[in-house]
Amino acid sequence: MRHIDMSSPEDANMATTFYLAESASDRLLLVIEAGPSSHDDVATLAETMTDEGWNVLHLAVTRIANATAVAVTINDALSRATTQLVSTSTRPSRIVAVADGAVAALSACLAVLQSHRQENLPTIGGIVTVDASASTPATNEISNIAAELAQLDTLVTVIATRRSSPAVRRGGMSYHQLLQANGRETHFVVLAENGLTLFQQLADARDPFGREVRWLLDPVHSRNVA
Amino acid sequence: MSAHTIQPDKIVYDYILPAKTGCLAFVAPGETLRITDLAGLQVVDMAVFNRSNPRDKLSTSYSRTRYKPAPGQKFVPRDKLLPGDTLISTICTPLMTIKTDHAERVGIHDVHNRMCNRELYEYYGHPGRRGCHEVISDLMQPFGLLPEDIPDTMDLFMNYHHDCGKGHWIIEPGVTKAGDFIEFEAICDCIVALSNCPMDVIAPVNGSTCSPVHVQVMEQ
Numbered sequence: 001m002r003h004i005d006m007s008s009p010e011d012a013n014m015a016t017t018f019y020l021a022e023s024a025s026d027r028l029l030l031v032i033e034a035g036p037s038s039h040d041d042v043a044t045l046a047e048t049m050t051d052e053g054w055n056v057l058h059l060a061v062t063r064i065a066n067a068t069a070v071a072v073t074i075n076d077a078l079s080r081a082t083t084q085l086v087s088t089s090t091r092p093s094r095i096v097a098v099a100d101g102a103v104a105a106l107s108a109c110l111a112v113l114q115s116h117r118q119e120n121l122p123t124i125g126g127i128v129t130v131d132a133s134a135s136t137p138a139t140n141e142i143s144n145i146a147a148e149l150a151q152l153d154t155l156v157t158v159i160a161t162r163r164s165s166p167a168v169r170r171g172g173m174s175y176h177q178l179l180q181a182n183g184r185e186t187h188f189v190v191l192a193e194n195g196l197t198l199f200q201q202l203a204d205a206r207d208p209f210g211r212e213v214r215w216l217l218d219p220v221h222s223r224n225v226a
Numbered sequence: 227m228s229a230h231t232i233q234p235d236k237i238v239y240d241y242i243l244p245a246k247t248g249c250l251a252f253v254a255p256g257e258t259l260r261i262t263d264l265a266g267l268q269v270v271d272m273a274v275f276n277r278s279n280p281r282d283k284l285s286t287s288y289s290r291t292r293y294k295p296a297p298g299q300k301f302v303p304r305d306k307l308l309p310g311d312t313l314i315s316t317i318c319t320p321l322m323t324i325k326t327d328h329a330e331r332v333g334i335h336d337v338h339n340r341m342c343n344r345e346l347y348e349y350y351g352h353p354g355r356r357g358c359h360e361v362i363s364d365l366m367q368p369f370g371l372l373p374e375d376i377p378d379t380m381d382l383f384m385n386y387h388h389d390c391g392k393g394h395w396i397i398e399p400g401v402t403k404a405g406d407f408i409e410f411e412a413i414c415d416c417i418v419a420l421s422n423c424p425m426d427v428i429a430p431v432n433g434s435t436c437s438p439v440h441v442q443v444m445e446q
Contacts, residue, residue, distance in 0.1 A: 163238075166235045169234075170234055173237060174234070185242075186241075187241045188237065188240040189238070189239050190237075192252075205368035206369055211250055211252075211368070215249065219247065220365050221247040221356075221424075222248075222356040222357065222360065222421070222424035
């Protein structure tokens with residue numbers, strides 16, 4: 001598996017690794033993780049997804065003090081990954097971001113908004129948040145971002161929550177329903193308690209979460225002509 | 227609160243399935259799958275698989291004919307499936323029970339006909355179109371199933387009935403109204419593959435236009 005360490009020596013809080021698909025691909029999966037990560041899980045996820053034809057940009061953020069600053073860093077990494085892809089194959093046209101945890105999700109949502117606003121950035125077309133409504137840093141800020149995201153008619157979302165917290169589930173469902181009310185394509189899924197980590201579930205195409213995220217990556221419909 | 231209102235914190239899966247699209251719902255034992263026809267007259271082809279062995283899959287004919295009558299009740303091979311009836315697999319595993327059929331006329335679901343497919347569309351002058359068979363095959367491909375492994379589906383809300391006098395089956399527009407739904411309670415761990423039927427040519431299966439349906443899974 002080909003990969004490039006894109007971490008910036010000036011930012012000790014963020015480790016960025018870019019895994020390249022086995023063959024030239026315009027698909028990019030952006031994974032944003034807050035807190036410590038398991039190297040094995042990341043490697044398994046990256047290996048599976050690159051086999052399935054996705055480039056994977058993994059960002060591990062050890063400390064998020066400012067979601068806006070992290071969003072800028074995410075888009076900087078996205079921009080550098082795009083440059084890398086253009087030099088080897090093509091500009092990414094299908095980008096899906098996955099973010100675990102409230103602050104990571106907030107940063108990712110801001111990055112999505114920036115990517116839609118700025119012409120020089122490739123547009124992020126799908127976002128998967130996990131437990132985005134857990135212990136929120138600033139409720140008003142999240143409400144404003146949620147309302148703005150709901151206006152993006154090309155954005156498809158998966159709102160995932162862990163099973164154990166009813167409050168987080170209600171929060172996720174509430175945002176999902178807001179998107180539905182705006183006519184947006186949105187999936188709500190509660191993660192299975194099957195002893196697997198989030199990345200293990202994501203890597204498994206037969207897992208309900210892994211399957212749902214793949215729906216964003218490759219929708220199954222009758223309009224395909226195989 | 228209506229008896230049919232779902233508590234938000236009981237929902238484990240929720241998705242409005244767009245027209246001409248497919249999705250999977252994973253339903254654990256005791257969980258309920260609800261499929262709501264949002265606009266009315268829309269058919270959804272449903273295949274059910276035993277998650278622990280996906281080759282063990284829905285048999286609509288066994289579901290009609292291998293049920294066990296209650297004591298004192300006479301066995302009759304059924305031509306339709308109603309609330310209380312069980313969906314049975316090809317090796318007679320009980321998969322799901324029909325919990326509710328919320329429509330003015332209950333039991334209007336086809337359990338005899340096989341799905342639309344590429345060949346059907348091609349034969350009738352619509353080459354390149356994919357049918358429910360192709361959609362469900364794609365959905366089940368990660369589980370190691372091939373197109374030839376896909377069973378006959380239960381075609382929810384499809385108005386397909388037999389005319390004994392004429393000696394053939396009749397396809398008519400559905401009878402569901404907006405908001406009508408059907409619910410299934412899982413007996414074993416199930417994978418449910420759904421294809422929101424794309425048929426808008428050949429036969430009036432889905433009324434005048436294909437429309438979205440709401441797919442929800444609720445825990446107890």
